[in-house]
Amino acid sequence: MIATASPCDRLAEVASTGRDSRIGAFFDLDGTLVAGFTATAHAGDRIRRRQARRGEVLGVAEAAVRYRLGRMQFERLLVRAAGYLRGESIDELNDVGERLFDQHITERVYPHMREIVRAHQERGHTVVLSSSALTIHAEPVARHLGIPQVVCNRFELDEAGVLTGDIVKPVVWGAQKAAAVQDLCATRGIDLERSFFYADGDEDAALMSLVGRPRPVNPRPRLAALAARHGWPVLQVSDPARGTRRSLRQTAGFGVALLRAISTH
Numbered sequence: 001m002i003a004t005a006s007p008c009d010r011l012a013e014v015a016s017t018g019r020d021s022r023i024g025a026f027f028d029l030d031g032t033l034v035a036g037f038t039a040t041a042h043a044g045d046r047i048r049r050r051q052a053r054r055g056e057v058l059g060v061a062e063a064a065v066r067y068r069l070g071r072m073q074f075e076r077l078l079v080r081a082a083g084y085l086r087g088e089s090i091d092e093l094n095d096v097g098e099r100l101f102d103q104h105i106t107e108r109v110y111p112h113m114r115e116i117v118r119a120h121q122e123r124g125h126t127v128v129l130s131s132s133a134l135t136i137h138a139e140p141v142a143r144h145l146g147i148p149q150v151v152c153n154r155f156e157l158d159e160a161g162v163l164t165g166d167i168v169k170p171v172v173w174g175a176q177k178a179a180a181v182q183d184l185c186a187t188r189g190i191d192l193e194r195s196f197f198y199a200d201g202d203e204d205a206a207l208m209s210l211v212g213r214p215r216p217v218n219p220r221p222r223l224a225a226l227a228a229r230h231g232w233p234v235l236q237v238s239d240p241a242r243g244t245r246r247s248l249r250q251t252a253g254f255g256v257a258l259l260r261a262i263s264t265h
Contacts (some may be wrong), residue, residue: 024195025120028133031200086165097136
């Protein structure tokens with residue numbers, strides 16, 4: 001049986017903890033802090049502005065579908081997406097990321113998760129956004145929430161700050177994401193046994209198992225099953241801007257949406 005908790009329960013739990021920077025509060029991004037996938041805003045923007053060629057749209061759509069069917073590793077999906085941006089300036093992409101956050105992402109930030117982030121900050125905990133997203137998607141959200149520390153994936157750049165078409169290795173995903181957080185904790189003196197981790201997918205099971213306070217948020221089926229098995233309290237939050245069901249449908253239909261976009265551009 002899944003043990004559920006309300007946002008008020010979680011806020012009370014955080015408020016009851018010690019005021020201590022050695023307590024970490026780690027937050028996943030997509031599906032946890034923000035409804036849906038932040039990367040879809042960038043993909044849609046490239047299509048609307050006709051920056052994405054037909055081969056790019058088809059390639060990303062195929063990769064997204066294959067990944068969701070379990071036929072492509074996340075690293076390959078990420079590298080393929082980065083390949084289409086080879087030769088672009090990271091400064092310009094950062095500006096695009098800020099613009100898209102203001103236009104599309106800010107309304108998708110879960111209000112209850114914003115409150116939980118703030119509660120951790122008020123207790124002096126070390127708050128970290130730990131995501132497999134890229135900097136252009138993760139960092140605008142972190143700045144908006146006042147989170148100074150981000151663990152995420154990064155584009156490989158040349159000396160001029162231009163994308164090479166690859167991703168800095170190792171790719172932050174699954175067990176490697178857990179390892180990156182462990183390294184950060186060792187450097188910053190954070191006690192994992194006293195720390196929190198908020199996430200929605202079973203790809204984060206490794207990190208969920210490391211922290212003393214795993215807190216699944218709107219967990220997808222496999223993580224929900226793990227939560228029930230281990231007795232992890234589950235938090236359900238809703239998206240007042242668009243509705244959780246609509247956001248999930250948009251996320252699940254990402255590949256289909258990209259394919260449909262070809263016919264109108």
